Structures are given as structure tokens and as C-alpha cells.
Amino acid sequence: MSGLDLGADRLPCGAAVDGLLEQVADRARPADPVHQRDCPHCRAALHEFAALWEPVRALAAAEVEPPSDLVTNVMLQVRALTRDGWHAVLAGPLGSTRIATWVSAVIARRAAGRVPGVLLSLGRAGPMAAPATGSLSTGAGPSGSRQRQARGVGVAGGDVVISLEVVVEYGRDLHAVSAAVRREVIRYVEAMTGLTVLEVHVTVVDVET
């Protein structure tokens, strides 16, 4: 019969049931190894619980693949929260074209990533986006209104200002890399969006080998 009475606090030998369960589940050290080695109650209980607990380890180890569009869906919502009203507008004879500003940021990031020596880049774009400074982080946060004011939300016209953070390969000339980043960003963003890039602020945040 079963050695493990799950309704009781203790086994007939006096060992605490919770202690034994914890011992198996956490692979913890026995509270009383000398007693356990010879006690039939403890041995039976441990044996049974170990078998019952086996699927838990298997479930913990099972691989879980999140839906492939999880990140995209999250970022669509995030950008909808942040960027309402954030469009660059190009007027034309047959209507205007609006380009969400983060599109420029994505293009800028990819352009920067192509520059030799750039290991990682993060882009941010806006009509009057300031370079990354500590003062911005003291605002009300990414969705806070103070920060939006600080970065100037409004009609952007056909101009865009881009801020980029880059991690550069150790040993490179940082000024040369920054200049190349600036050149490439302007080239790609202007070619793909038709917007005028007013400024490109490059912040080198780290160097890595």
C-alpha cells in the first residue's frame, strides 16, 4: 500500500511529510539522513513521491515556443501608445504621405548596422528628438506627457531628427565610425522616405571586442 499519507502531517515514524516532499521536489538534503536510511516509512514515502514528481521535472524542462508574432504584436501596441500623432508628412498634389517616425528609426538602425565597426545600434526618431540625455529619463516615463513635450510632438512636416545609440568594436576610431554612421543614416533615410534628415545624434554607449 501507499507509504505516503498526504492528509497527515507526519509519517508513523514521526518524519514531517512536508519535509519529505520538499526534499524530493527541491532535491534538498534530508533533514535526518541517518533515520531515513533505515526507516521503511520514509523510504516508501520518498520512493512514491519521487515517482509522482517526475513529470514536474519533465514539464519544467519542456521547451516552449512562443507565438512567432508575439514581439511584433507587442511593439505595434507599444508604438501605438507612444507615437500617436508622430508622423512626418509629405504633401503632394494628389494627397499627403504620412510616415510614422519610428519607421525612420528602423531604417536608421539598419543603416548604422551596416557601417563596419558598429556592433549594435538603437534608433530613435522624432520631429525634434533631442539627443539622449539624462534629463529625459527624469520625466514621467515613456508614455508620460512631460516627456512628449520635452521631445516636441507635433506636425513634423518633412523633417526628421534621428538619435542613435551605437556599440562600436574596440579599437576603432570612434569619430570616424560616428561620421560614417551619420552619412549612411542620412543616405538611407532620405532615399527611402523622402524626408529631410536635419540632424543625426550619435551616442557611442560602449565598445566591445
Next chain:
Amino acid sequence: MHDERGLPDAHLVARAQDGYDEAFELLVQRHRVRAFRLALRLTGNRAEAEDVAQDAFVQAWRSLHRFRGESAFTTWLYRIVTNVGLNRVQRRRETPVDVAAMDLPPVIDGPDRVIEANEALERLASAVTALPFDQRAPLVLHALEGCSYEEVADILKITVPAVKGRLHRARRALASSLRADS
């Protein structure tokens, strides 16, 4: 998207707080498996887990300015996922668990052993979701996600002895339901 190398969570969080949503995207990318897996174990089905994980990340973005780095970003994220999961579970009030939609490990073994193993995991996953939430959350975080007692206490904002007490009850409940099934 580039990742894993370089920028630690804390740096990306700071940049995201400055308004770089791309920094946040890297964080989502980096932690999506973790968040989704926790949501899946708490809710028991993929469709709901997807909603929970998504809502949790969006909520994380909205409250990012309140994140002060007192605990790790993962701890903070786990807390949000758990809370969103709890809200959802409370709202739906125990509808039957959709076993077919559960996440099971890929087939790698001989067919018989796989079926046996999958059945055991299905039984377990539904036994976990049958636990009351105050036992389920610590059990999932500790036994499945591998968080320490201290981390679980931090995530759930309860004391370490409370975590231990809930885990004791959860282990007993789980053991009896697994035994009843076998």
C-alpha cells in the same frame, strides 16, 4: 535583430525609459520565451497565454517609468505576468482547461514512450491549473521556472515563510491529484 551580446537589461531599460522603443523591443525579444512560458503554465492554454504575455509586456512599457531597478528586470516582468494572469483567471472563473491547446514537448522518443510521457505531462499541466492561484503561482515559479524562495517572495510580494507554506500545500495537492489520476 541583434541580441544577446552586449547591452545588459539594466542599460536597455534605461534607454527604453528615455523613449527608445527599440531598446524595449530588444527586451521583449530577449524575455519573450520566459514570459510566455510562465503565462502558459499559469493559464494552461496557449491562446490565453498569448494574451497574457502580450498584455504583460504592454503593461511593462506603460509602467516602465516606475521601474527603479530595485530588483532584476526579469523579477519585475514575472510579477507583471503573474498579476495579469491572475486577473484573467479571476475574470473567467474556472472554465474547463483546454488540454488540446496545451504546450507539449516535441516528439523525440519512440512513439509509445512519447505518448506515455505526453499523457503524464498533460495530466500534470491540468493538475497545476486546477490548483488555487495562490498555490499555483509559487509552484510554477519555483518548480517550473526555477526561481528561488527569495525570488518568488519578491515576485509575489509575500514573505519567504509564506512562500514555503504555499509550496507545501501546493505539493501535497499536486501529489494527491497526480496519484488519483494514475
